[in-house]
Amino acid sequence: MTRLVFWFADGIRLPLIFAAGALIAFMLPLEAPYAIRLLTQVAIYALLGIGYQFIFGLAGAFSLAQGAFFGIGAYVAALATLQWDWTGSLTLPAAILAAVLFAAVVAAPVLRLSTHYFALATLGIAQVLLVLAIGCVDLTGGSNGLAGIRTLMVAGIELDGWTGMATVWALVGLAGLALYQVRGSLLGLAFDVVRTDPYAAIAAGIPAARLRFWAFLASAGLAGLAGALQVHSIGVVSPEVLDFDIMVRCLVICVVGGIARTSGAIAGAFLVVLAPELFHALEGYRLLAFGALLLAAILFFPEGIIGTMEALRARWFGRRRFTQKLPTLRAPGRSLLATTRPVLNLERVSKNFGGVVALENVTLKVPRGEIFGLIGPNGSGKSTLVNVVTGLVVPDEGRVIVSGEDMTGRAPAKVAARGVARTFQTVHLHPALSVLDNVAVARIGDLPGGLFGTLLAIGSERRLRRARSEAVAILDALGLGGEVLRTAGSLPPGAQRRLELARALARNPEMVLLDEPAAGLSEPEQTYLAERLRVLKTRGLAMIIVDHNLGFLLRLADRVACLDQGRVVAIGTPDQVRRDPAVIAAYIGPGNPAYRPPEGAR
Amino acid sequence: MHTFLFRTILAAMLALAASAGGIAAARAESAATIPVLAPLTGFLALEGASQRNGALLAFHHHPSIVIRSETVDTGTSPEGAVNAFARILRTGPPTALVAPMLGTQMLALLPAAAEAGVPLVTVSGTAEITERGNPWVFRFFPGDAVVKTAQARYTVEELGRRRVALVHQTTAYGQSGRRHLLAAFAGLGAEVVFEEALAPAVRDMAPVLTKLRAARPDVLVLQLHAEPTARLIRQAAALGLGLPIVAGSAMHQPATAALLEPAELSGVCAESGASPISGGSPAMDRWVADYRARFRTEPDAFALAQYDGVSMVLRAVRAGAASGAEVRRRLASEVYEGLAMAYRSDGRGNMAHDAVILCYDGRDRTPRVVRRYVDVLKNG
Known part of the structure; x- marks a missing residue:
């Protein structure tokens, strides 16, 4: 019996039960036509809200264009009906297509923006469309709008009353299932990371821009569909469909109902x-x-x-359990074969920030299986170099060649896809996600199947299971095998550093750039980390390690370069660099404990 | 014994019930269901309240008819009106419906009303609602074809102005009025030298006033909602525009005039279907007094037109029309002498054909009727 209760209270069953209960409770005291009318309206707004959950709830982008896409769908359906006598079989796809195409066109400039700039840009789109709808009187009917749009008809069947309501709810079901499926998939994990910490997303190699683009199109498509259904439902379209009021309703639906949830959109629409x-x-x-x-x-x-x-459910029935059997170990994909070709080749790379020289004519090569140390005083250009290699900063001059391919100026996601992973000076993890999922999400770039694969998986996604299996193997290798179900935020700092490394390794990279990996670690933790890194080196992984802890770095690195004011002042083995007068002058200094005077100087 | 007593009491109760029913029947000659759908919230709340008050006062003035009514706020969206109509239909089709004055809402209601067989009695000015061949709509406020013709004729024929600056709203009200005004001015040989559309949210009228002054018009014609009308007139007075202003019907509303000082109203005229507070007959004065006492506010032409419209429906009900179809037939074929004017359908549901021009003299906020245009479209 208890199991049955848990089964009902778990997963998508709760929202389904909620929706069905609300439907029945609402229908009982009302006469049919009025109830049908309102429930149809609820379904239309639920569809609009589910669409908005993709861009606002999943991707975390505060778009104010959802009302505009709703209006586009409405006007397209109205015009297609009145001008060409199209029925719902064509008007609904046309409305979706028009909204998606419009979203695709505006996405290029708009999705480059973030936070309030993105919100204002999307609001601007909505306002332009509103002005056009009012001003283009011959096409849109101006402020009066267009009237006489017939009710929904699909395949020769008029869908009015009960049938119309059932159709709209069926579409809500499909859209809701899609959202639920994405949310519970590897893509959903990726969206979660993108929304929470963009740097963690970069580190995990998540194609954040592509995900936001998909989410934007999905939200536009569903809004267009909702707009078309609205027009067929009330028979008129006027500029009110493009008004900010629709956008406000949409926000209320998602925020009050529950962000990123199908059931949230439905509950919000009811309200x-x-x-x-x-x-x-x-x-x-x-x-x-x-x-x-x-x-x-x-x-x-x-x-x-x-x-x-959900919080009440957790209080009464306990937290939702990790129901999947702990994934079996599965080592991730490709093996790194020995080769003489350098993994990274920097050719005369320069970068200025205003009048400040960050990098000047930096040339270096890192072959496979080498641990390459990067040292230098604060402001010498170490972090800029790492950012240039990983695509976060575009160099002014020079070339960045990764595994033989020129990656100069390419986006971080492209560089990551070429096999370059990184960690940050400050830990960037998703603190609320499990250790396992923080690593599993980084497998997104390597495992086959995308958005459509996720949607078609129906139920537990194989890709996510595989990602988790491989994540377990990686975590085990870094000594985190016993912590997989803990939240990342609950780990001690040393373990979080290793978790970041695990996430970087999950990308199956050819090269990893580690920015201050030993910062904040105890001596035993440093030793443990160094051992792990040596093991990785033997497997052919190239590593660039930036660290101020010279004792840690010089013991570990095969070669070291010292940067000073953006220039490479010395490069060689740790001993050579340690003795180099330029390094001593620029950075180490005789007072440093790591300093060992050259033989001849004793 | 007990049985006898029981039967006696039962008989007495039945007799009492029958006589009570008879009394009720004698008091109420007839019955009707007339819900009121009006935009009571949003940018048309003021006008919507007038519409509702006019209808309620008509109910009150016809005590011999048992009227079942419910007032539903439609807001300003078409879906609000459609939802409200579906709500009304829960108890079956009403005898008639006081329908919202917002044009887009009316356009959404037309097919549903036709399907349910419910006559719509409205004061909406949007021309299109009576141009769709729907026999169930009856408009008791003169449409734009009527009042805009009167507005243009007064501007050209009475004021002798021929260089027109036209400022209108971007809403349906503004666009519909603009269309008719342009046609009317063209027909009268006047030139529109400046034209600008304003969104209702525009607060600062100085830019548009500066631009229109540069076009050197000799009259300013407005087609704006109440608040923008008041804002523009106030700023025009402050900037010393020095042009006569012939405004749209929003200016006739006492609530609009209340936003302005009497001096700012000097030289301002407006078109309307009527102006109840301007008086004109003892019956009108009594009606205005009754309206003020009941609603503690000033009546406007919308309230009066809706009053007349509902009164015509109730006359039909009293004459025996019990269903929507019968009411529709009478509205479509009969003439009704209302307080504002005589109403008769032109075959498309346009019941009001007269317009008045009101002007303020700058001493108070009560306009004077300076010109009455009877059966405007017929008389040219």
């Missing part, structure tokens, strides 16, 4: 559509009551209605 109707008896105070209800919902359910329900 937005039904609450004002239920408050009719309050007449003039209706909107006041609705506003008070929303305020209360936001104050008392900061995680949204569904988020609160």
